[in-house]
Amino acid sequence: MPTSKISLYDVLIIGAGINGCCSAYTLAQSGLKVALIDQDGIASGGSGAAGAFISPKISKVGELKEIMGEAHSEALKFYTAHFPKFTLVKPLLHIANNPKEGEKVESFKYETHLKHSNIPHKIQTFLSDEALSSSSIYFDIGAVVDAQGVCTAMAEGIDFYPIKVEKLIHNDHVWQVDELRAKHLVLSIGAYPKLLPIDYVGLRGIWGHRIDIETSTHIPCILHHHVSISPTNQEGIVAIGATHDVHYSPFSGEPYEIEQGRAILLEKASKTLLLNSINVVKDYTGLRSGSNDYLPMLGNLVDAAATLEKYPHIRHGQWVDPNEYIYYPNLTMINGSGGYGFVLAPYLAKKLKEYLVDHIPLNPILSPSRFFPRWAKKH
Numbered sequence: 001m002p003t004s005k006i007s008l009y010d011v012l013i014i015g016a017g018i019n020g021c022c023s024a025y026t027l028a029q030s031g032l033k034v035a036l037i038d039q040d041g042i043a044s045g046g047s048g049a050a051g052a053f054i055s056p057k058i059s060k061v062g063e064l065k066e067i068m069g070e071a072h073s074e075a076l077k078f079y080t081a082h083f084p085k086f087t088l089v090k091p092l093l094h095i096a097n098n099p100k101e102g103e104k105v106e107s108f109k110y111e112t113h114l115k116h117s118n119i120p121h122k123i124q125t126f127l128s129d130e131a132l133s134s135s136s137i138y139f140d141i142g143a144v145v146d147a148q149g150v151c152t153a154m155a156e157g158i159d160f161y162p163i164k165v166e167k168l169i170h171n172d173h174v175w176q177v178d179e180l181r182a183k184h185l186v187l188s189i190g191a192y193p194k195l196l197p198i199d200y201v202g203l204r205g206i207w208g209h210r211i212d213i214e215t216s217t218h219i220p221c222i223l224h225h226h227v228s229i230s231p232t233n234q235e236g237i238v239a240i241g242a243t244h245d246v247h248y249s250p251f252s253g254e255p256y257e258i259e260q261g262r263a264i265l266l267e268k269a270s271k272t273l274l275l276n277s278i279n280v281v282k283d284y285t286g287l288r289s290g291s292n293d294y295l296p297m298l299g300n301l302v303d304a305a306a307t308l309e310k311y312p313h314i315r316h317g318q319w320v321d322p323n324e325y326i327y328y329p330n331l332t333m334i335n336g337s338g339g340y341g342f343v344l345a346p347y348l349a350k351k352l353k354e355y356l357v358d359h360i361p362l363n364p365i366l367s368p369s370r371f372f373p374r375w376a377k378k379h
């Protein structure tokens with residue numbers, strides 16, 4: 001950790017998950033002086049728990065599909081080009097886990113530009129009857145990244161500060177965290193307490209559990225069905241994940257039932273294929289931070305009190321151009337990636353860089369302010 005008293009940066013990034021690390025990496029690559037801050041360490045939040053599959057989101061046409069599609073292509077290119085050591089590229093078989101999902105898979109198959117083909121015979125032989133009889137799509141290319149490894153590699157050479165930020169201070173056009181100062185602040189704190197009065201930002205924490213197992217069954221491709229199953233890696237490990245639990249929160253103080261989570265994961269995996277001689281070697285748990293409309297968030301944050309004071313009629317449904325809202329100065333939030341943080345991070349970091357360095361406006365569709373008018377009507 002650097003020792004000088006006041007340290008000046010171009011950007012302070014709070015939160016060293018995949019969003020903070022990827023932003024730090026991308027901004028530093030374009031010449032900005034970046035400080036990365038985290039209360040616990042690199043990838044200590046949801047990111048450290050992730051299976052980190054770089055998989056396309058099977059969704060119907062619309063904004064979400066467009067953005068996820070662009071992000072997915074960006075991510076495949078980004079990880080393979082810059083972090084090949086932490087990226088395992090293998091074919092990917094996505095199997096629908098219910099009839100509605102099956103419909104999505106069929107229409108996705110029809111519309112996608114991603115290369116896909118028939119499931120090779122070798123893979124068909126080890127799939128369960130349920131998996132074989134469900135709609136599926138076999139992509140020629142998928143990827144899994146080593147979550148901890150890639151975040152750590154991204155943060156290499158970036159000044160890292162282990163600080164728990166309690167309060168955000170902005171004085172004389174400068175953001176301050178302890179002795180650190182910068183014009184720009186990036187808030188990438190996932191599902192943790194928000195640090196600002198921004199209740200309108202519609203986020204929820206979704207608890208997830210994944211496991212690494214040893215098994216005598218060799219898995220040659222990525223499998224997504226009731227759970228995701230990684231290919232067997234060089235160390236002979238297969239990752240299985242993840243559970244989606246909207247009820248459990250680590251902030252509640254309640255203990256988490258690890259054995260129960262393991263049993264759920266193994267039972268779900270068994271619906272796809274038979275895994276022989278299983279030995280669970282490691283558990284990973286964490287919170288994803290999902291937005292209420294499933295789109296990620298990349299944008300400035302509305303100062304709700306100041307905006308409502310200026311435009312009190314927003315409370316009664318008066319429409320005000322979002323450009324007229326009052327925003328916290330030079331503060332950008334990245335959040336709400338749900339179960340696709342590793343897919344979205346390179347795309348979001350690129351957009352952040354274009355905004356901060358090249359002055360290209362951010363996409364208003366991703367702005368956290370999209371939740372503001374609806375919230376304001378109720379307050």
Ligand SMILES: Cc1cc2nc3c(=O)[nH]c(=O)nc-3n(C[C@H](O)[C@H](O)[C@H](O)COP(=O)(O)OP(=O)(O)OC[C@H]3O[C@@H](n4cnc5c(N)ncnc54)[C@H](O)[C@@H]3O)c2cc1C
Binds near residue numbers: 163191344
């Ligand atoms: C079990 C599981 C499996 C997953 N699998 C996949 C997958 O296969 N593919 C995929 O793309 N995504 C996956 N995800 C989702 C992905 O992990 C998340 O979308 C991603 O981690 C979000 O990253 P983040 O940087 O926004 O948040 P986080 O990783 O949660 O990082 C936030 C960081 O902010 C820090 N912080 C918070 N508050 C403060 C404060 N006040 N002061 C200092 N530091 C603070 C925290 O310590 C934390 O390190 C999975 C998630 C889970 C939990």
